[in-house]
Amino acid sequence: xxxxxxxxxxxxxxxxxxxxxxxxxxxxxxxxxxxxxxxxxxxxxxxxxxxxxxxxxxxxxxxxxxxxxxxxxxxxxxxxxxxxxxxxxxxxxxxxxxxxxxxxxxxxxxxxxxxxxxxxxxxxxxxxxxxxxxxxxxxxxxxxxxxxxxxxxxxxxxxxxxxxxxxxxxxxxxxxxxxxxxxxxxxxxxxxxxxxxxxxxxxxxxxxxxxxxxxxxxxxxxxxxxxxxxxxxxxxxxx
Amino acid sequence: xxxxxxxxxxxxxxxxxxxxxxxxxxxxxxxxxxxxxxxxxxxxxxxxxxxxxxxxxxxxxxxxxxxxxxxxxxxxxxxxxxxxxxxxxxxxxxxxxxxxxxxxxxxxxxxxxxxxxxxxxxxxxxxxxxxxxxxxxxxxxxxxxxxxxxxxxxxxxxxxxxxxxxxxxxxxxxxxxxxxxxxxxxxxxxxxxxxxxxxxxxxxxxxxxxxxxxxxxxxxxxxxxxxxxxxxxxxxxxx
Numbered sequence: 034x035x036x037x038x039x040x041x042x043x044x045x046x047x048x049x050x051x052x053x054x055x056x057x058x059x060x061x062x063x064x065x066x067x068x069x070x071x072x073x074x075x076x077x078x079x080x081x082x083x084x085x086x087x088x089x090x091x092x093x094x095x096x097x098x099x100x101x102x103x104x105x106x107x108x109x110x111x112x113x114x115x116x117x118x119x120x121x122x123x124x125x126x127x128x129x130x131x132x133x134x135x136x137x138x139x140x141x142x143x144x145x146x147x148x149x150x151x152x153x154x155x156x157x158x159x160x161x162x163x164x165x166x167x168x169x170x171x172x173x174x175x176x177x178x179x180x181x182x183x184x185x186x187x188x189x190x191x192x193x194x195x196x197x198x199x200x201x202x203x204x205x206x207x208x209x210x211x212x213x214x215x216x217x218x219x220x221x222x223x224x225x226x227x228x229x230x231x232x233x234x235x236x237x238x239x240x241x242x243x244x245x246x247x248x249x250x251x252x253x254x255x256x257x258x259x260x261x262x263x264x265x266x267x268x269x270x271x272x
Numbered sequence: 273x274x275x276x277x278x279x280x281x282x283x284x285x286x287x288x289x290x291x292x293x294x295x296x297x298x299x300x301x302x303x304x305x306x307x308x309x310x311x312x313x314x315x316x317x318x319x320x321x322x323x324x325x326x327x328x329x330x331x332x333x334x335x336x337x338x339x340x341x342x343x344x345x346x347x348x349x350x351x352x353x354x355x356x357x358x359x360x361x362x363x364x365x366x367x368x369x370x371x372x373x374x375x376x377x378x379x380x381x382x383x384x385x386x387x388x389x390x391x392x393x394x395x396x397x398x399x400x401x402x403x404x405x406x407x408x409x410x411x412x413x414x415x416x417x418x419x420x421x422x423x424x425x426x427x428x429x430x431x432x433x434x435x436x437x438x439x440x441x442x443x444x445x446x447x448x449x450x451x452x453x454x455x456x457x458x459x460x461x462x463x464x465x466x467x468x469x470x471x472x473x474x475x476x477x478x479x480x481x482x483x484x485x486x487x488x489x490x491x492x493x494x495x496x497x498x499x500x501x502x503x504x505x506x507x508x509x510x511x
Contacts, residue, residue, distance in 0.1 A: 046475055049311045050444065050492065051301030053477075055294060058316070063290030072288045074323070075316040077297070080475070084313070107456040108476045109463035139456075149459030167480075184478060205289065217346040217378075220388030224348035236285055236319070237347045238292075239423060241406075253289065 036071045036202030036255065040092040043077040044085055044103035044113055045183055057102045057188045064192060069202030069255065070098065080104060085116035093120075093178050098199060100192070103183030105172060107149040114173075117180055118157035128156040131171055138169040163191045203255035208264045212271045213247045215239065222270050223250065230263045232256065275310045275441030275494065279331040282316040283324055283342035283352055284422055296341045296427045303431060308441030308494065309337065319343060324355035332359075332417050337438060339431070342422030344411060346388040353412075356419055357396035367395040370410055377408040402430045442494035447503045451510045452486045454478065461509050462489065469502045471495065 041061055047053040058075050065072045073096055078084040085104070092099045104113030118125035131154035139146040153170040156162070163172035163179065165187055172181040172191045181191040212219060216239045227235040233254035240247055250267060254260050280300055286292040297314050304311045312335055317323040324343070331338045343352030357364035370393035378385040392409040395401065402411035402418065404426055411420040411430045420430040451458060455478045466474040472493035479486055489506060493499050 046473060046492075047477060047490075048297075049301055049314070050446070051298060051303075051305050051311075052446070052490065054298040058287075059290060059293040061290075062288055066290050072290075073318060075288070075314075077314040079312060106459075106476070106478065108459040109466050110473075110475055144454070144457070147456065147460065149463075150456035152459075153456075184480075186480065207289070207291070215383070217386065217389035217392075218383070220345075220347040220391075221386065224388075227348050234285060234349075236349050237345070238286060239345065241423075241425065251286075251291065253285075 036069050036205070037098065037200060038073045038096040039065055039070050039098040039100065040073055040096040041075045042085070042088045042092055042099060042101040043075065043183075044080060044101060045077070046080050046110075048077050049079055056185050057183065060185070060189060061100055061102075061192065064196060066205045068196065068199070069204045070199065071202075071205070080110045080112060082112055082116050082119070085113060086120045089117060089120045089178060093176070097177060099178045100195075101178065101180045102188050105153065105170065105180060105182055107152050107170075111152070113180060114155055114157065117175060117178065121157060121159075121175055123158045123175075125155050125157045127151065127154050128162075131156055131162060134162075134169055134171065164194050166190050205253055205255060206257055206260055207251055207253040208260055209249055209251040210264070210267055210271065211247060211249050213245065214271070215246045216248050219248060219250070219271060223267075226263065226266055226270070229266075230254075230259065233259060233263055235263075275308050275444070276337065276439060277312045277335040278304055278309050278337040278339065279312055279335040280314045281324070281327045281331055281338060281340040282314065282422075283319060283340060284316070285319050285349075287316050288318055295424050296422065299424070299428060300339055300341075300431065303435060305444045307435065307438070308443045309438065310441075310444070319349045319351060321351055321355050321358070324352060325359045328356060328359045328417060332415070336416060338417045339434075340417065340419045341427050344392065344409070344419060344421055346391050346409075350391070352419060353394055353396065356414060356417065360396060360398075360414055362397045362414075364394050364396045366390065366393050367401075370395055370401060373401075373408055373410065403433050405429050444492055444494060445496055445499055446490055446492040447499055448488055448490040449503070449506055449510065450486060450488050452484065453510070454485045455487050458487060458489070458510060462506075465502065465505055465509070468505075469493075469498065472498060472502055474502075 160173035160175040399412035399414040
């Protein structure tokens with residue numbers, strides 16, 4: 034596949050402790066698939082400087098685009114912006130335009146623009162801001178890394194403003210067939226079909242509903258005609 | 273923290289394409305926290321040999337225990353066992369005890385023990401089998417790496433037989449306080465409290481429910497008395 038590649042770095046103790054079930058990874062995966070960008074790897078790390086720096090450096094070197102979520106709020110455990118600056122070896126400063134956005138926001142709300150809130154205007158040098166229509170505090174893009182909030186509604190809003198600027202590929206299409214047979218029964222023929230269509234990905238996902246075994250067979254690819262031909266063969270095999 | 277550390281490698285195109293929302297990571301995180309093992313990192317990789325080998329080698333060197341999920345079924349895209357053998361540089365062979373388990377299982381079910389099903393008896397040399405009470409095909413443990421199924425019910429059953437053999441630490445306890453103020457308002461005092469209790473982790477998780485802003489403040493640690501003292505201080509701060 035020649036589609037553009039992406040990776041995600043999820044930053045958050047709350048995921049690793051089991052307090053919160055991830056939803057941003059699932060959301061991003063669906064959005065990227067829709068526009069033909071292939072999500073190749075996700076890493077989840079704790080709110081720790083060294084772990085964030087190592088994670089972002091490994092991923093930004095290996096994939097076209099990297100998305101991060103989490104750790105850009107006003108509290109002491111929000112250390113993502115500093116870690117990204119360190120990863121790129123650039124200074125981080127209070128940015129005038131971000132200070133201005135936030136000052137106006139808190140003035141409108143009648144809330145003090147205190148030291149903690151001002152921290153959210155600290156942005157690595159050379160970054161572009163990502164708009165936050167939910168709660169103003171911006172994300173930012175530094176080279177191929179998009180740094181976004183962990184709160185799902187804000188993550189989704191930021192992603193909506195980042196995606197149109199990315200070069201996608203042919204959308205990844207998928208078709209699936211539900212068969213009431215175990216994986217072990219269909220595996221041989223399914224592998225032969227996979228070998229016939231090397232440009233497609235064929236995956237099988239077993240299920241067990243109320244004691245009944247079956248398998249969802251999924252074919253993915255970017256060529257709609259080829260997908261149809263493979264699906265016709267598949268249906269004939271297991272009808 | 274001196275608690276034992278762990279990492280997880282999730283193997284599966286279905287997570288990265290957005291078809292399936294992860295549940296094994298969430299389940300494992302909760303179980304490990306309960307027994308005092310700290311989940312430090314999770315990686316999600318595609319069904320690709322090189323990605324699995326690189327992921328498992330990075331994680332098994334860095335953490336005490338590694339759990340993998342996915343890719344141990346009978347179909348052509350189930351390549352985890354081979355990748356684990358390659359990562360450890362050991363041969364992979366049809367294991368007699370696994371063949372025996374599976375042969376009996378399919379005989380009981382009146383189903384052919386065909387080539388695809390026999391593939392599930394291929395186990396890297398030196399591994400111990402992990403029992404699969406759901407569908408028989410075993411997982412395996414090789415040194416500090418526990419290789420388990422991706423189907424959630426089987427993953428959970430395998431984990432239940434692995435966990436009692438692990439050395440846990442003091443369970444990670446947590447207490448939380450819901451305050452109806454934004455993160456930016458409580459951040460200063462919250463950071464001071466965090467500095468007073470360096471052995472505890474203090475995290476804040478903002479929410480917005482029907483337009484009302486608030487923050488869940490969470491304190492985590494292994495010392496119940498210390499946790500109580502910090503929570504008393506926190507309650508006094510934001511009561």
